[in-house]
Amino acid sequence: MILVGQYDSPFVRRVAISLHKLDLPFERDTRSVFADAAAMRRVNPLGRIPSLVLDDGEVLIDSAAILDHIDQVVGPDRALLPSAGAARRQALRISALGAGAVDKAGAIAYERLLRPADKIHQPWLDRCAEQLASALGVLETLEPAPWLLGSRLMQPDIMVGAMLGYLKLRVPDAFPTGRYPALERFSDRCESEAELQKTRPAADEVMPSGV
Numbered sequence: 001m002i003l004v005g006q007y008d009s010p011f012v013r014r015v016a017i018s019l020h021k022l023d024l025p026f027e028r029d030t031r032s033v034f035a036d037a038a039a040m041r042r043v044n045p046l047g048r049i050p051s052l053v054l055d056d057g058e059v060l061i062d063s064a065a066i067l068d069h070i071d072q073v074v075g076p077d078r079a080l081l082p083s084a085g086a087a088r089r090q091a092l093r094i095s096a097l098g099a100g101a102v103d104k105a106g107a108i109a110y111e112r113l114l115r116p117a118d119k120i121h122q123p124w125l126d127r128c129a130e131q132l133a134s135a136l137g138v139l140e141t142l143e144p145a146p147w148l149l150g151s152r153l154m155q156p157d158i159m160v161g162a163m164l165g166y167l168k169l170r171v172p173d174a175f176p177t178g179r180y181p182a183l184e185r186f187s188d189r190c191e192s193e194a195e196l197q198k199t200r201p202a203a204d205e206v207m208p209s210g211v
Contacts, residue, residue, distance in 0.1 A: 001026040004040075005033075005049030008169060008205040010102050010162035011063040012050040017158045018067055020195040022074050029053075030205075067155060081155045094148055094156035097135045098163040104132040105163075109170040132174055140180045146189070153193060161190030169201060 003019065003026050005012030019026050033040050033049055041047040044061045052060045052069070060066045071079035082088040107128045111120055139160060142148060148156040164187040167175040177184070190196050 002053040004051040008201040010166040098159035101135040
């Protein structure tokens with residue numbers, strides 16, 4: 001399998017973390033969605049990441065679809081998302097909060113980094129920041145024991161951990177020291193796991209300063 005995308009994307013990173021956690025070997029294609037846009041569209045018509053190229057050449061797009069596939073590959077006993085019931089609904093809710101927080105943080109980062117300074121729309125930034133803070137506020141109230149679904153690292157933990165890593169990398173003012181102490185501790189716990197250490201963004205995975 002080939003995972004397409006760079007680890008500065010939390011959606012690429014959560015797939016990579018999951019593949020490592022499940023001991024599923026993969027290669028990497030680290031082309032940039034900005035610098036290699038045309039090549040990216042040949043893999044995924046949307047030019048988005050992640051994509052997972054299976055051994056038979058089939059291409060899966062969207063991280064949720066990829067994670068659903070690898071859970072089916074390993075079976076329900078090893079799957080990183082509960083198969084049914086209240087536990088699955090809770091896992092999906094937490095994952096949705098994490099993914100939604102990434103969407104809002106990404107919108108802030110893109111507005112700041114890609115739009116000319118005289119075109120930045122502050123009311124849009126304020127709205128995204130409010131939505132991001134609201135999601136973080138809910139996640140702050142969760143009580144991992146030691147993980148969000150119990151005794152082992154699963155998809156909600158991976159999504160939230162990858163999201164917090166992205167905030168520290170791209171929108172650090174949204175996650176200042178001391179504002180979310182429980183999430184700070186959770187982030188430290190996540191980043192101590194081998195699977196997250198293996199997927200930390202490289203120094204050259206940097207968004208462009210303009211288009």
